[in-house]
Amino acid sequence: MQPSITDPERLNPRGLLEHFNRIMKGKTALNEVVLRRIISAIYLSLFNYWSLKNYHKGARGEGPLQDSFWYASFHEDLLKRGLDHAIYTIYLYRVAADHYVLNPTKVALTSKPWKGKEMDVEISEEALKRVLEAACDILNMLEQY
């Protein structure tokens, strides 16, 4: 296997997204644990891929090998490219999947002392379809990055 420093495509999650799509189209209903883990994996696999592509282009992050990047930088880069619908969607569902246990729930995306907007979120197969669509929009851009 090529080391990732010379082969950023090693972290391309295209195959993973296609695998999740196949699972979605299967006849077996997905339980909530699986739905939550898929949503989380989608977000982090895109973040990993973006980080490595970014590193490959010369950007440097934190850590001994400067290969650890911030979520905020990932979001900023995608927002500049007009992928707001995609990054907001996968971020919202990723936060719900990893940090909130009721389903449906209300996600507050601010930790500041004042009250922030609350988003109604239900983790379901329909929501996963939307997350997968958003992820494909991001991946299509990252493959050309």
Next chain:
Amino acid sequence: MLSTNVPSYYESLNVGDMGFTNLEPFQLNYATAQVLRGVVAPQYMDAVSEPFSIRLEFRESSWHLQSLHQLYKSLKELEMREVISLLEAYVESKDVLEYIARTEFLDIRKLAMLVVWINSSLNVNVSSIGIVDDPEMGETQFIAVYLNECGWEEWKVLSKTIKSQLVSEGFSDVAGRVAIVCSQALQIQRG
């Protein structure tokens, strides 16, 4: 009715124009224009009341879109407290705006520029503004500008349109630190 007292200047307000003068007799501070399905609706605000709107007939011959730069130039002439007042209608707490201004996460005048530009140039309205934090680190990720009444496909187009305009006019910092959000598009029904 306020409409009978409004200075005539504002009756010929163009899309994207901003008015900051001659409102003192009415104890008002600001007027901005919004497009509401073919009608130019100036929005008047004072320091104490909620924003309210009147509707004026849209004059097609006077149609023009103000550039982001022109708006920013106008906003730079305002004091910070005036800019914050202009955005107060969009936040649940003034603390949100004071936080943005204090931390310099984003130039508050540029945020006001974007909100006014969206309201005046696109067939959508900003409903609110919020800060989005990372729940693990507590760090601010971006500022969400929530729009009224837009669906999933419309969201994709609006994001691209707004961001390409921002980048083309040299406001990449705004493009990267603001997320345009159609929250209605995320109300997913069970299949």
